Amino acid sequence: MTSGAPPNSADTPWPVRTLSLKLADWIHRLGQVWVEGQLTQINARPGTRTAFLTLRDPAADLSLSVTCDPNLLRRSEIPLTEGSRVVVYGRPNFYTGRGTLSLRVTDIRPVGIGQLLARIERIKGLLAAEGLFDARRKRPLPFLPHTVGLITGRSSAAQRDVVAVATARWSSVRFRIGEAPVQGPTAVPAILDQLAVLDADPEVEVIIIARGGGSVEDLLPFSDETLLRAVADCRTPVVSAIGHEPDNPLLDLVADVRAATPTDAAKRVVPDVAAETAAIETLRNRNAHALRNWVARELRTVEGLRARPVLSRPQRLIDEQRAVIDRFRADLRRAVDHHLTVEQHRHTQLAARLATLGPAQTLARGYAVVQRIDDAAPHAVGSVDQLPPGARVRIRVADGAVGAVVDSTDTATPDPEGTAS
Structure with missing residues (x-):
């Protein structure tokens, strides 16, 4: 809006030409820019002085009309076809008459294999620094999934291989198949849409992203940063089955499990019921054998104890x-x-x-025991001094005892035999 012009409002609206001119002026101020994209349409008719191209963002559903001199296409070292990755240099133009935006380019450079690999390496380093390749983020696959999500090309060999191998291993497995382009400019948006649908389905227990082998350019969608981040954010385990054994797109590093081929993915996701049944039978036989051996060993121990x-x-x-x-x-x-x-x-x-x-033998030899009995307590006497005249005594001999009264005492010397005289 120029200085002094009336303000834009409902009472003073701009005419269409004014808005178109202002948009053209703002866009022309942007100047020359470098833009990267993928060619999805090339229209260069013989005898015309202008070629019309469509440049698409591989990671988003956005495209831009491009015009150039047909000689730019002819002078390219690498033939430019639909699906080619290019870097263009030009000025954006807004055509006020039709109200359309286009990019007039003066240089078109195909992105070679070396450049593509270098960009893939930069993306790889960035995602590795963020930890998207960390093994601790990997989710385990379910042992026997009832419903498997499969993202692959329409009626592709990879789809037939996965379904045939998985069904042969377990006939009850079910598939939710999301068909999408697996190469070209529309591959990434279509795969993202199918991935979102399958990840939101509560019955889907694991998702397989599969396609056959191809060139580096064919496998570029599976190294796209937007797709890799979407896979890392999935709540459902994702199996990458892209190409053959030598092919290593970055999706192999972000996915929870990397399969060498689509057939290998089917074998990793769906166990072989026959093999599992045989393994169970083998384990049962081994357990029965071990149990019999244990019983026999214990019986021998018991027999040994009983013996x-x-x-x-x-x-x-x-x-x-x-x-x-x-x-x-x-x-x-x-x-x-x-x-x-x-x-x-x-x-x-x-x-x-x-x-x-004893006294009886002594008495038998003629001895006698004299007891004075007139005292208060009768007692045997051993001296004449204890027998005054008139004392009453009891004389005990071998065959009895007699009583007597002492009328006189006589002190005499005992004879050699010890008897009284």
């Missing part, structure tokens, strides 16, 4: 101990009998000695 004397004749231990006890009892009885015999003999000797030394 031991302590278990074969449990009473033997009791008998042995009983014999020991009987022997101890006999030894004890002999010891007691011997002790009793010795003590009895000793008792007999002592009794004989006691009888010899």
